[in-house]
Amino acid sequence: MSTLLDIQEAFRAGVLGDDDLPARGFIVEDEISSDRRVGIYRNNTLISLSKALAACYPVVERLVGERFFDQAARAFVKAHPPLQPQLLAYGGGFGTFLDGFEPARSVPYLGDVARLEWARNEALFAEEAPIVDIAALQRVPADQYGALCFRPHPSVRIVRSRWPVQSIWQVNQADEVKPVDLDRGGETVLVMRPTSQVVSQILTAGEDALLAAIASGATLEEAAVRAAETDAQFDLQHALVAHLQRGTFCTVSLETDRGTAE
Amino acid sequence: MADQTREAHTGFEHLGIPDRAGVGLRHPHIPAFVRERPPAAWLEVHTENYIGAGGPRLRALEKIRQDYPLSCHGVGLSLGSAEGLDKGHLANIKAVIDRFQPGLISEHVSWSVTGGVYLNDLLPLPYTDEALDIICRNIEHAQEALGRQMLVENPSSYVSFKSSTMPEWEFMAAIVKRTGCGLLLDVNNIHVSAHNHRFDANAYLDAVPLDKVQEIHVAGHFVQHFADEDGTDRVILIDDHGTHVESAVWTLFRRALERVGPTPTLVEWDNNIPELDVLLAEARKAELILSSVRAQHSSMANVHVA
Numbered sequence: 314m315s316t317l318l319d320i321q322e323a324f325r326a327g328v329l330g331d332d333d334l335p336a337r338g339f340i341v342e343d344e345i346s347s348d349r350r351v352g353i354y355r356n357n358t359l360i361s362l363s364k365a366l367a368a369c370y371p372v373v374e375r376l377v378g379e380r381f382f383d384q385a386a387r388a389f390v391k392a393h394p395p396l397q398p399q400l401l402a403y404g405g406g407f408g409t410f411l412d413g414f415e416p417a418r419s420v421p422y423l424g425d426v427a428r429l430e431w432a433r434n435e436a437l438f439a440e441e442a443p444i445v446d447i448a449a450l451q452r453v454p455a456d457q458y459g460a461l462c463f464r465p466h467p468s469v470r471i472v473r474s475r476w477p478v479q480s481i482w483q484v485n486q487a488d489e490v491k492p493v494d495l496d497r498g499g500e501t502v503l504v505m506r507p508t509s510q511v512v513s514q515i516l517t518a519g520e521d522a523l524l525a526a527i528a529s530g531a532t533l534e535e536a537a538v539r540a541a542e543t544d545a546q547f548d549l550q551h552a553l554v555a556h557l558q559r560g561t562f563c564t565v566s567l568e569t570d571r572g573t574a575e
Numbered sequence: 576m577a578d579q580t581r582e583a584h585t586g587f588e589h590l591g592i593p594d595r596a597g598v599g600l601r602h603p604h605i606p607a608f609v610r611e612r613p614p615a616a617w618l619e620v621h622t623e624n625y626i627g628a629g630g631p632r633l634r635a636l637e638k639i640r641q642d643y644p645l646s647c648h649g650v651g652l653s654l655g656s657a658e659g660l661d662k663g664h665l666a667n668i669k670a671v672i673d674r675f676q677p678g679l680i681s682e683h684v685s686w687s688v689t690g691g692v693y694l695n696d697l698l699p700l701p702y703t704d705e706a707l708d709i710i711c712r713n714i715e716h717a718q719e720a721l722g723r724q725m726l727v728e729n730p731s732s733y734v735s736f737k738s739s740t741m742p743e744w745e746f747m748a749a750i751v752k753r754t755g756c757g758l759l760l761d762v763n764n765i766h767v768s769a770h771n772h773r774f775d776a777n778a779y780l781d782a783v784p785l786d787k788v789q790e791i792h793v794a795g796h797f798v799q800h801f802a803d804e805d806g807t808d809r810v811i812l813i814d815d816h817g818t819h820v821e822s823a824v825w826t827l828f829r830r831a832l833e834r835v836g837p838t839p840t841l842v843e844w845d846n847n848i849p850e851l852d853v854l855l856a857e858a859r860k861a862e863l864i865l866s867s868v869r870a871q872h873s874s875m876a877n878v879h880v881a
Contacts, residue, residue, distance in 0.1 A: 317706050318657035320736065321689035321698075328694055339701070341735045344803055345811060350734040353813060357696040365695075395693040398651025398664055399623050441629035467628075509631045 327351045328358050329391050362390045365400045366407060370430045372485045373411070373423060385414055401438055405431055422476035422495070429478050429513070432470035432504040436511045439468035444507050444560035453567070459534030460568035463527050466560060468506040471516070471524065475499040479515050507560025514559075519544030520552050524561070532568050592617050592644045592678035592790070594837035594869070596861035599648075599844060600639070604851045605632075608639045613851060615858060617644035617678070619841050623651045625675065626667040633674070640675050646790070646841070647677040648759075651693065654713045654727065655686030655700045665720045672721060679790055679839070681726035681759045682717070684710065684747065701736035702746040707753075714754040726757040726789055731764035731796075731814035735772055743768065744782035751787045758783065760835070761792040762827045763820065767812040776827055780834065788835045793820045793828050793861060794843040817846035820857060825864065832868045840865060 319339075326335035333340070333351035340347040363386035367374050374382040389410045395403040408427035417423050444466060453461065472478065479502040480493045501521045504513045516524065522543035526536035533553075540547045556562065595616035600608065602624075607613055618639065625636055625647075639645075649668060652660060672680060685697035700706045718725055729747055741749075751758055760783070769776040795818035799811050820828075820842065832838065842857045 316657070317655075317701065317703070317709055318689070320701055320738070321657055321686060324698060325689050325692060325694060328696075328698075329692075339736050339738065341737055344807070345809060346803075347734070349801070349811070353733045353811070354694075354696055354698060358694050361695050395695065396691055398653065398661070398687060398693040398695075399626050399667070400695070401624070401627060438627040438630045438632070506630065509634065 324351075324354070328355045329394060359387050359390055362395065362400075362403070363387055366390075366404045369404050369434050370407060370427055372430055372482050373407075373427050375485050376420060376423060376426065376481075377417065381416070385411065385417065388414070401434075405435075407431065422474070422478060422481060425472070425474035425476050425478045426481055429472045429474075429482055429502055429504070432472050432502075433511050433513065436468040436470055436504050436506040439506060442467050442563035445557060445562045445565050447554075447557050450557070450565060457567060459532060459537075461533040462530070462566050462568055463533070463562040464564040465524065465528050466505055466507055466563045468504075468511075469524075469528075469561060470504040471521070472502045472504060473499070473521075474501070478502060479513060482513070503561070505559075505561065512559070517544060517547070517552075519547030520556075523547075523549075523552060524556075527562075592646055592839045594839055594865065596858040596865060597644075597646070597839065597841045598854050598858050599841060600636075601845065601848050602632075603848055604854070605635050605639070607851050608643075609635050612642050613855060615643065615855060616862070617646065617839065617841075619646040619648050619843075622647040622649040622668055622671050622680075625671050636675060645675055645677045646679040646681065646839075647672060647675065648728075649680070649682040650697070651687060652682050652713075652717060653686045653688040653693075654682050654684065654717065655698075655706065655710045656688045656713065657686075657709055658689065658691075660713050660716050661688065662720075665717060669721055672723075679726060680721065680723065681728060681790065683728045683730060684750065685730045697730055699730060699732040699734055699736070700746075702739040702741045702743060703736075704740065707746060707749055711750060711753045714750065714756050718754065718756065724755065724757055726759040727751075728759040728761050728792065729764050729768075729783070731761070731767040731771075731812075733771055733811060733813070742774070742782070744779050747783050751784050757789040758785075758787045759790045759792060760785075760788045760831060761794070762831055763792065763794040763796055763824050764814060766821075766824050766827055767796050767814045770810070770812045777830065780827075780831055785831070785835050788831075788838060791828065791831060791835070791838050791840045792843055793824055793840065794845075795819050795821065796824075815846050816843045820860070825860065828861070829864050829868065832864060833871070836872055837865055837869045 323336040323339060327333045333348040336351050337347045363383055366386045389407055393406055408424040411417050411427050412424035477493055477497050477500050479500045484491050484493055501516045502513050503516050519540040523536045523540040526539040537549045593616050597617035598615045600618040600620050683697050687694050765776050765779050794816040797813040797815045799813050801809055803809050840861045842861055844854055
């Protein structure tokens with residue numbers, strides 16, 4: 314006797330597979346075949362999930378064209394269907410999938426562009442938090458600056474690429490796309506949503522080192538040393554003021570408070 | 576009786592869902608609802624779209640919620656899953672409900688999840704005693720976890736199963752009786768399934784417990800023609816929510832309304848989403864039918880009084 318679980322497993326195989334065969338034995342057939350009937354569900358699933366990916370990855374879609382994107386998206390859906398009933402959370406593995414997607418081999422930066430777009434998507438729905446008030450910081454005595462510990466805003470994401478990934482993303486925001494010189498080297502991108510808008514910017518190697526150290530819990534002094542080791546030209550004050558203005562940090566505390574209250 | 580507002584178990588009692596026509600709130604229309612407060616009697620959202628820690632989408636709905644009665648219509652709980660409900664997802668739904676305090680909450684008589692995989696479609700159930708036990712258990716679990724009654728919507732479907740032992744209307748009636756949930760009557764789904772499975776839509780209305788209907792959905796569907804092997808033209812109706820409501824569905828809507836009485840009615844439009852004006856015009860059609868049925872009902876009430 315067929316149980317509900319048998320039917321559901323067979324249906325899943327029919328929807329994510331190429332034909333209705335797994336489900337056929339359970340379905341009433343008349344002049345309309347089981348294949349056509351199951352095919353409606355297969356289409357609904359593949360089209361709706363591919364659309365969800367397209368909404369999340371507009372620049373990837375623009376780079377490869379609608380038809381190519383649709384092929385890639387359907388292949389991804391079949392290989393990695395959602396594990397959560399929540400489309401906002403679906404598609405995080407698309408960049409990695411594209412890295413290994415044979416037909417996309419001629420566009421080697423595609424996976425990195427996808428990772429940047431996913432970071433933007435994550436930032437958009439991330440937890441909200443106030444940003445550090447520069448005025449409050451000015452009350453800290455100058456000799457204690459080195460002991461400051463910042464916490465990155467919960468929406469902060471860093472994407473590192475050996476391609477000029479932010480530049481590629483940026484030129485694809487305009488109707489007319491200007492070419493990007495792929496030989497200009499890699500870019501590290503800070504993505505975040507300090508208020509209501511997602512923003513992204515290229516980080517220098519020094520800033521990257523500074524933020525990475527801060528994120529791992531280093532004091533400002535420790536982080537500044539790490540940044541200077543990475544980039545001899547690093548200008549701490551300039552970088553710090555810029556990030557405070559942009560809202561990269563949500564809290565600040567003194568090292569003595571580290572691990573306790575903020 | 577006019578504009579009678581159903582009591583909602585929320586902190587926004589003044590924003591309970593009225594017996595009038597609302598529209599499904601979709602992303603392209605959100606800025607207009609935030610800025611211009613366009614005329615819709617109430618709004619319904621897909622609950623899953625508002626799961627999330629933060630961000631402008633939640634902020635926009637919080638703003639809109641202050642101006643409109645709201646219903647949360649789930650599409651991912653998978654009430655018909657043999658493996659039971661996903662507790663994490665149920666907790667996420669609870670958080671959305673706590674945040675937005677909807678006047679009504681609803682889900683579908685269908686399934687979407689098996690083996691932990693979410694297929695993002697409302698998939699059909701066999702109408703068997705086993706499936707009935709499972710969906711009732713899951714609905715009871717959901718109502719318990721969410722702490723309130725939910726409505727369940729009759730599905731549209733393109734297959735029927737050999738193992739089914741009862742018609743859909745009997746399955747629906749049994750669910751309502753056993754779990755105490757309410758009914759969300761989707762008249763487009765009845766029309767679509769009646770065509771696809773060759774039953775009489777009016778007989779469906781005769782058989783479901785109309786006294787338990789607390790909301791009605793109307794929507795458009797797609798008429799797919801194809802030739803079978805011997806070249807005969809065949810038609811299958813696809814519930815795509817992608818166009819205007821067809822006249823046969825408006826007729827069925829009126830017939831249902833005449834029996835149920837004025838009831839919150841929602842126009843759903845999810846594919847080929849039109850300009851907001853087009854959607855609102857569709858809601859006005861529903862409102863006209865609601866008004867006419869309301870007038871009939873109140874004149875009948877007057878006769879009883881006399």
